[in-house]
Amino acid sequence: MTVSKTAEKPADATKGRKDAPEGLPEALQLGELSEQLGYVLKRAQLKVFENFLRCMASLQLTPAQFSVLLLVEKNPGRNQTEVASTLGILRPNFVALLDNLESRDLCARIRSTNDRRSHILVLTDKGKAVLARAKKLVATKHEARLKELLGQANREALLEMLSKIANEF
Amino acid sequence: MTVSKTAEKPADATKGRKDAPEGLPEALQLGELSEQLGYVLKRAQLKVFENFLRCMASLQLTPAQFSVLLLVEKNPGRNQTEVASTLGILRPNFVALLDNLESRDLCARIRSTNDRRSHILVLTDKGKAVLARAKKLVATKHEARLKELLGQANREALLEMLSKIANEF
DNA sequence: TGATAATTGTTATGGACTATATCAAATATC
DNA sequence: GATATTTGATATAGTCCATAACAATTATCA
Secondary structure: OOOOOOOOOOOOOOOOOOOOOOOOOOOOHHHHHHHHHHHHHHHHHHHHHHHHHHHOOOOOOOOHHHHHHHHHHOOOEHHHHHHHOOOOOHHHHHHHHHHHHHOOOOEEEEEEEEOOOEEEEEOOOHHHHHHHHHHHHHHHHHHHHHHHHHOOHHHHHHHHHHHHHHHOO | OOOOOOEEEOOOOOOOOOOOOOOOOOOOOHHHHHHHHHHHHHHHHHHHHHHHHOOOOOOOOOOHHHHHHHHHHHHOEEEEHHHHOOOOOOHHHHHHHHHHHHOOEEEHHHOOOOOOOEEEEEEEEEHHHHHHHHHHHHHHHHHHHEEEEOHOOOOOOHHHHHHHHHHHH
């Protein structure tokens, strides 16, 4: 390495001066970072999940749990392997997730009579009711916030582009 | 719960019949899931990171490491707290990340003479060279793929919307 | 048929990333 | 000069994600 072991702080325009009223901590320049797709995508995703969790606080549903409920409602009678793989969740990791939903009586595992190895997944009545409330919360608080921020047309364009990336990148 | 403990598989149009040539595993219906911002956003982000790692395989740089190098290059002379917080990384977690970059001689910690508590961060010559190669790889392999997929105009629109979400959601 | 292979749900486990508390050294505050 | 704050660091725990392995069950096929 070619750098010396100690160094002065680079001559600074605001912090170094005594007459300046102790300028702010001077935000860093993002530079090319703000043009990196991955960087912006990740930060946006974190913000969206954070907002989602706030909106769902009363129902205590994470994005992953919500996605399972949605998928099981739309596809009742599928087994764990099918549901998990559709969501990109590995079978072993899906077990605890389901244990949680089942312990809260939102979802049920039913031993299939066709193939006694597999567990058929179904929403319970409570699960359907909770999901219905969850959908309303998402629509009115979460997705509404997005529309407010981007506008309806942009929202659709964004979703389409993200889908394209998710499926074809 | 109101569901019975066992159940027949729902009468199936393809798999149940003996005369059909054993239809495909029948993909699940995503339904409303494909309209959920968080879901699509997360899947897109995973794909993008995956592609990034492939493009960077020869340099062994993760997205987080690349972002640190970019930020330190653009803002030499800042300390760990400043760089970490700008990237949304907690100070304790930033230590190991820096240990890695420093052990590979890409980045150096220099004890500041102004404030002997803090470590000034600088890229080494090797760090600058590696970063330059990394930028080229990202531009030609990674971001180019995005342009090819969305087109230049859409790419810019996407980045702008994601930035808006990251900053204002 | 029966031996072998494959599948399903599960457990155990390790790695990566994230979050909090705490510490010593150094600095700031008053 | 006593106290509080800041910085980098360690320890630690929690959450995801990934792989191997296992028992029960089913599929394959010689």
